[in-house]
Structures are given as C-alpha cells and as structure tokens.
Amino acid sequence: MRAADADREAVADRLRVALSEGRLDLHEYDERLQRAYAARTYAELNALLTDLPPVTPAERSAVAPVDPAAPVSDGQPAPAGRGVTARWLAEVWLPYLQVIAVVVTIWAVTSLLSGDLLYFWPVWVAGPWGAVLVVRTVTGLTGGEPRRRAAERERQRQRRRAKRERRSELGSAEPDERDEPAG
Template sequence: MGVPDGMRAGDADRQAVADKLRASLDEGRLDLHEYDERLQQAYAAKTYGDLDRLLADLPGTVPTERAQVVPVQPAQPPEVVPDATRRWLAETWDGYFGVVAVCVAIWAVIGIMVGDIMYFWPGWVAGPWGAVLLVTTVNGLVTGEPQKWAAKQARKKAAKIEKRARKQGEREREASEGAD
C-alpha cells in the first residue's frame, strides 16, 4: 500500500532518498550538478510527494502515483537522531559565546588588577555581534537554512568518503601493479 503524497516525511525518509540519489550518481544516471540540486531538494522536502518527484525519472523506482518512498524507521532512537536545526544553531552561535566569555574574563581580570569596576566594554563585542547573529538566525529559520546546511554537510561527508575510497582503490591498484 502506497503512502499518500501529502503525508509528512521524516529525516530517515529524506536520508533514504539521498542514498538512492547517491546510488544514481554512482551509476552515472545523474551528473554532479543534478545530484547536488536533488540532494538539496531532498533535505528540504516536506512530504512524501516531494521526495517521490526526485526519484520519478530514475530506473528501479516506481512512478510517483504509486509512491515508492515508504516510511523508514530510524536506525537510532528519535532522541539520538541528529536534529538539523539544533546542529545548525550550535554551529551558527558556536564562536560567539566563547569570544564573549574571553572578553568578560579579560575585563574581570583587569578590574581585579586595577581594584576598580571599569566601564563594561565587552558589551560592545557582545551586543552588535549578538544582534547580527539573532537576525541571521531568525532569517535562516524562516528560509529553511538548517535543511540546506544539513544537505551541504551530507555532501561534504559523501565527498570525503568518496575521496577516501578513491585513494584506497589507487593504493590497492598500485600494490597489485607492484606485485606483477
């Protein structure tokens, strides 16, 4: 039984489509540009219909009207499955808190050394930077930036794995040529 096109897809479903797209890239059915576009669309997809359309023209998949994408059970418990929004927010705000903490620590040490409470200059670092990050965060959440970021991270990881496999293949080929 097919899944209705309008039903909401989950992260595991998006990953399953990303895996199928990767296989199609490896088979030469998609070029790198098409793969990149479809991968971004896969991670931004909201429904099974959105995911189905990404695979409709690829062999080995069922036409969209028969909804080839079926719900996938996550391999990990839901609380362990990485959340793209949470990870994106952590990366976006990562440096801010460390830099502000260092500035406040320097201000405090100087205040202790001088023996007087000075003007709180770290506010000039924290305030404007925090305001820019806040606007960036709100804008990013509205435009779906976490999903785009997750897709980019997945592409980087896939490229890294592919590069490692290619190097391993070259080493094995050199070793076999050296043995001949």
C-alpha cells in the same frame, strides 16, 4: 578476531549516523570514534555499538525517511532535524560565546586589579555582534539553513567516501612492485 580498516570505517559511519540522529552527543561521539580507530578486534568495535539501535534501511523502515534538504513545514522541524538545527546553532553562536567569555573575563580581571568597578565596555562587543547573530539565527531558521547546511555536509561526506573508494579500487587494481619477481 582482528578487525580490518573497513570494519573500523563502518563503525565510524554508524557513529556519525547516531550523532546526526541525536543519539550521541559530540563529546561521546568523539570518544567512541577514537576508540573505534584504536580498536583491534571485533569485540572492541561491537562494544561501541551495543547501546545503539541497528540501522534499518529506509525502504524497510516503519518511519518515513526525512530529507534534510526538505523545507520545514508549519514552522516545526521534523524530529530528525533537531540535531541538525542544534549543530547549526552551535556553529553560529559558539564563536560569539567564546569571544564574549574572554572579553568579560578581561573586564572582570581589570576591574578586580584596579579595585574599582570599571565601565562595562564588553557591551560594545557583545551588543552589535549579538544583534547580528539574532537576525542571522531568525532568518536562518525560517529559511531552512540548518537543513541545507546538513545536506551540503552529507554531499561532501559522500564525495569523500566515493573518492576513498575509487582510490582503494585503483590501488588494488595496480600490480604491486613487491608482487613481481626480481629479475
């Protein structure tokens, strides 16, 4: 049977949950998400979820739900917080690593072209910026910033979902011009 847009959205939401739980990495999530929105049948959608456990409502779960905004206890994040922390660390450090890779590549190419090992000037880019990021990482992890950021992201996601639902309700409540008889 052919799938509807709502079915694709439900699968996309389940994939988002699997990503936040750490069951999917970002690359696999992206691939599955593209396949979900391109799916035409229920079989294609079901194939994207076969290796993922079903979602159990929090009230029926044997595991206590984890509040992403809850403080970290004893310096150890909750198991579900690992994915949140990893995502936050990637957001903080990835731009730095990308820029340093470009700068070191420029230094290496210029050294190679000059035939001499030039002064390693990328240290002046990497050093201060890296020191600032180390301080930010330590203060962010001790202050629970990854969980706060994840909670804010979830609130934004819920707002967008509610907005889409309101739009679809308003769209279905208004009569369509094509439904009225021509007069």
